Amino acid sequence: MVNFIKRDKDDIYAKPILGFLFKNQKFLLSLKIAVSVLFVYALYFGFAHTGKENTFTTAVFWGIFWSLFMVLTLPSFGRIFCGICPHGFMGKYITKYGLKKTMPKWMQNRFIGVLLLVFGWWGVYYMFPGLFRTAQGTAILFTVMTLIAFVVYFLYKDMSYCKYICPIGTFTRAYAKLSFTWLGTYKSACSDCRTFECATACPYNLKPFTFDNRNSMTDCTLCMDCSSACEAVSFKFKKPSFSLFSKLQPLKAEVWAYILILASISISMSFHHGIGRSNAADIMIWSQTAEFLKNYIDFGSIDTIGLFAFVYALIFTISAALIGMFIASKILKKDFNATFYDLGYSYAPLFILGSIAHSLEMFFLKGYEHITEGFAYGFGFTLDVAPLANRGDGWLHVFGLLKWVAIIWAVIILYKRVKLLEVSRLRKIAAFPFAASLIIFFLGVNMYTGYVFKTYGKASGGHGNHGSEKLFQSVPADKATLLQQGKDKKSCATCGMTLSNSYKANHAAKQNGEIKQFCSMHCLAQEVSINKTELKDLQAVDAKSLKFINAKEAYYVLGSRQRGIMTKSSKFAFADKNDALEFVKANGGEIVTFDEAYKNALKDFRPANTYTFKKPAINDSIYFSQENPAIKKKGYGGGHNHGGARDRVPTKEVWPVFEDDMGNKNCLGTIEAELYLLDANLNTTQTAASKSPGCKSVSFKMPDNGYYNLFYIDKKIHDDTLHVKTAKYEFMRFNHSNDAVYDKEKMAAHTIKETPFDIVRIREDDETFYHNLYSGEKIRVQVLLEGEPLEGADVKLSTKTLWSKSLKTDKDGVATFELIEDYFPKWSEFNKRYKNEFLLTASYMRDIEGDINSTKYEKIRYSATYPSFYYPNSSQYSSYAYGLSAALLSIIVSGFAIYWYRARRQKPFKEVSFNEKD
Ligand code: SF4
Ligand code: SF4
Ligand code: SF4
Incomplete structure (x- = not known):
């Protein structure tokens, strides 16, 4: 142990403000207590205020903790999210007074946390999108997680929950490798050390003095307990992702975390929420699969398109990684596993930088407002703040650049790791594009999304559409030509709908010399064939030029993917056949005459x-x-x-x-x-x-x-x-x-x-x-x-x-x-x-x-x-939560009791000797 050390210039502990923030134990303890109190209060608030007005609970968990603080800090300062995590903080004390058992071998599996995150969280999220978004759903989720964490902390030593079970643990450990900070020790001081207080102070039973030699901080969560035990502990600035530029002992779960999290978040989101907003959403394989299987399987309330977007994202992403690395290993003449897990570290930037881009954009659009108003509500006052940006603000595109930075960064890491291999340069060059197959796939998905929007256009309300895009048939009020007169001239003569809202499907006709305008052919047909109104000089809006044309000479596109107005089968008129053909190419449907379109419109009615x-x-x-x-x-x-x-x-x-x-x-x-x-x-x-x-x-x-x-x-x-x-x-x-x-x-x-x-x-x-x-x-x-x-x-x-x-x-x-x-x-x-x-x-x-x-x-x-x-009543949902927690607790307690009972019954070996004379 060392009481004083001359710190290097790059040591954060030596910096005036950063040194205080990362080393002052009183400050760190206060911060951890404050975060834990906030955590507990937000949980309580989620159960006490279950209505949608409670934006506080969701602001704490989804606004600050997850999306913002975690993704911003991981590739910068590393696992400081874990450093202040209430589970880790309270877990330290629970473990101290717990049973300190060794976690069974089958549980010491780092895939548990990754798989829980991918399937237990994201899989469920795509199937039931609204499940965890409410204050109460959030409170239930985190209460259950807390109970599980506390039980595992109590039973097992060395913070095993953080190492193996926490869904966030493997995630933060893997992505912290991109950061530009490093916790280590001053070798000169440690070489003579015989007390190793840094290791005894570590609740995770880690040895910080080995981190540099191992090129790994293993499970260090940056709790900074060791830095108070010895002054030889350092926390230094380094080159971003510098540990990935040298040889390291690969951890399979970390590489799979990069692949599975990229698939379940970035790629699934691109499929479901990206391409899902385009007019091509319905022809995508995940939508087609969902539609097809719905004929045979009752999916209940599952969002099938979300589910299959997730499934296909996993299939494509895993295939791209495995196939590419398999070919690369053959070219490199190396074992597949060694190639895959060694070069797989290059996937690290792909998800996390894209996630930062998304989180920052959402913070300016919604997050700031949500967090500020949510906190105000949580502490009993009202605030009305405006968002920092609006959708469509050009400067928001700057965040999109981070995706390209991610791709470049991944290529650099791959280049550095390929360079470490002991094979000929020619083989390295030949294997490189195959080893980069997942990076290329990620690039391809981004480019394809752009292509889809350019070719097919934004959907007017497609699946997964959370935007505020206007419908295809709508035009701004000043762009709509109104042929009819009178105080109701802006409304359909039959149904009263605002004409500009469906302008591209508008029709018009003369009744006793006066022009009537209709929102669609449906209302025109209702007037003529159902209400028996005599109408002449039928006109339709040319969906291309927005001018009125003779309806009987128009080319109608029937049954396109664009939403119909007052009917399930859309009908849009075009003056020029080529325009109609172009529309069919982009939106489907068939070209028909006015009479055929009108006949179809009549199917909407039954004779009165x-x-x-x-x-x-x-x-x-x-x-x-x-x-x-x-x-x-x-x-x-x-x-x-x-x-x-x-x-x-x-x-x-x-x-x-x-x-x-x-x-x-x-x-x-x-x-x-x-x-x-x-x-x-x-x-x-x-x-x-x-x-x-x-x-x-x-x-x-x-x-x-x-x-x-x-x-x-x-x-x-x-x-x-x-x-x-x-x-x-x-x-x-x-x-x-x-x-x-x-x-x-x-x-x-x-x-x-x-x-x-x-x-x-x-x-x-x-x-x-x-x-x-x-x-x-x-x-x-x-x-x-x-x-x-x-x-x-x-x-x-x-x-x-x-x-x-x-x-x-x-x-x-x-x-x-x-x-x-x-x-x-x-x-x-x-x-x-x-x-x-x-x-x-x-x-x-x-x-x-x-x-x-x-x-x-x-x-x-x-x-x-x-x-x-x-x-x-909200108590019903709370009682579900309590019931679930009680059941969980009783299972764990019973398991523990059985284990304890069996352990006591195992009698120690005792040699029995017989007196043969008796
Ligand atoms: S591993 Fe999980 S429980 Fe442990 S400190 Fe990190 S986030 Fe918290
Ligand atoms: S081994 Fe640990 S306790 Fe010993 S000098 Fe190094 S940092 Fe300090
Ligand atoms: S090595 Fe230090 S900072 Fe890391 S977990 Fe252990 S005590 Fe905390």
Whole structure:
């Protein structure tokens, strides 16, 4: 042990600020405690605040720890992520007081951590993309990991969890080889040492004085405990990845970590989230395989395209590495294993630099905002910050250069490692391109992705598309030619859709000399063939020039991969056949005449006289449903895709329905009731149902944040009773975009003067736009008659599973219900937040005489409905987590007890001697 040493200039411990940060034990201890407290608090917060408003837990784990801090520090300062890791920090003390057993040989396998990371994490991520993204999912995941870590620390010595089990351990050990720092010792001091305090201080039982000679820091996590034990420990700046330029003892798991992590993250992401955003997404082998196998296998809620993108990425990447290295080993006349594991270290930069590029780009686009607002929320205050960059900012491309740096860096490492081989120069040159096969493959994937986008273009909403690209058929409003006049000139004459949103599919025609413009051929066909409107001079937009042309002379491309408007089979018109051919080449489909395209459009409709609708009985309640009940029934058609750009004003469509004696939902073929919309700014407007034949629906736009209320008010006299039926649909729109403002004023529930009878859900004081209803929660509803609270009204709450409870309103017109838990998700639905629907029905009879249009009545029967939904209580998910943890703990404890019991029963060998005389 040495108490003083003259440090070299490149020793970080000798630097003024860095020396303090990396060596001062009080500072390091405070930092580790602070990170551990943050870790525990974020876990607690994830269980305590399960809603999507909790961005704190995800900001801590996915915003700072994983994506940013780890990938930024690994190729720079090395494993300092491990140096402050709460598991490692707490594990040190658990191990100290633990059983200190030697980990069984079968567990001392460094592939365990890599395989857990690749298949246990990334494989699951591609199959169930939303599983770990929520605060609660994150908290559950890290709680389970923590429990496993603590049990292993307790049982086994020398921080075996970090060495063999931690999914991050092998990863950080492998990529830290690229860093420009090195922990070692001053040889001059160590040569006379007889005490070796540095080794006894190391919780990992490592010998820092051997690191230089071995050209490896083995499992060192840069916890810096050894540096406090002896001044001869150094932490120096070196050339980046310098240890890879010399001979080293290869570790198989590290080379496989480079390959498998490159495949499961970089290549899978390029396939799924890169090429998946192009128009060629559907023709890629992973999409085709998913589509094909779906015919034979029920994949449930698995994202099959994600799964097969992952599988193919593994197959291609592993094949590229193995085949290339196999040929290289033959050329070099060397053993395959020796070649593969020795030269495989050149793969190290490929993933990590690409990952830095992605992490930095995401930090400027979203991360900064997510982390800042998340931390503010976690510590009880509100911050509204803008992102540091916007998608499309040119300077963000600078991060893309890091991928090319990665390729160059990998080639340099390969060159240096090939140089170390003792074979002829000619063989080295011949083997080089084969040894570089994985680097070439990585380059190829990047270039192919660029080629795909250039050739096929960005998809308007392809699989894995998380961007905000506009749909192919949309144009900016100022680019759309409007042939029709009047206040509604920007909307389709039939369905009301904004014309610019589907401009490239627009049609126009004259009705009594006046031009009508339609969003698509679907609406044109509806007007002509269903509504029997006489239209002349049919025109269509040329999808190339954006000018209107004679529709009957146009070349239509039918059934392309571009999304259809109001139909499943898209139809785009072109003036020039060559333009149509070019479009077919890029998007598929076939060229047809106007008549053939029109005939196809008619397939979207059934003749109006073939629709049959049940009529509601006079006492049947009408309520709004978010689903068209006819879609599930054979023969009603429907299921049109309304298309629409992502940036247009959101629209809600709902269907007034009633239930028959069998409990089946039925839609209405006609609506005689009055319809009103109360918007977020408290303006009431009368509205109308859809005109198209089939189930009647009501659509409304939601331009502003706040509550929208739709009212269906029907008054009919039957026998001597006036039946007043109100169906209310309340929908909250809150856009979480940067400029979105949460306005408490808009939380209040409202009624309108047009409805004599209404039911409102009272908001509680702590309720915000983020609030969801959960089982176990109490809701209060108030029944209003002519705007005044009504005592004695019958109110019933019924759920989808037919549980119901009836109450009478109190003197304030209020009834209070507890939302019960009557749905328990299956394991296959564990990653989904199950929405349980409920319906509130209020009714009241009143003896009062009157008449409507001279038809007299003697009493009035009022009824009102209010549908809504709630989620399972967060405690349910917590109880899954607790159950899982308890099961895990009991398995481990039982295993340990059996082991201990068996060990005690093994009697020590005792020689028995017999007295032969007896
Ligand atoms: S190996 Fe894993 S548990 Fe150990 S310090 Fe590193 S990240 Fe933490
Ligand atoms: S072997 Fe360890 S304790 Fe001994 S002088 Fe070197 S660094 Fe110090
Ligand atoms: S060698 Fe030093 S820094 Fe590395 S793990 Fe051991 S004590 Fe920590």
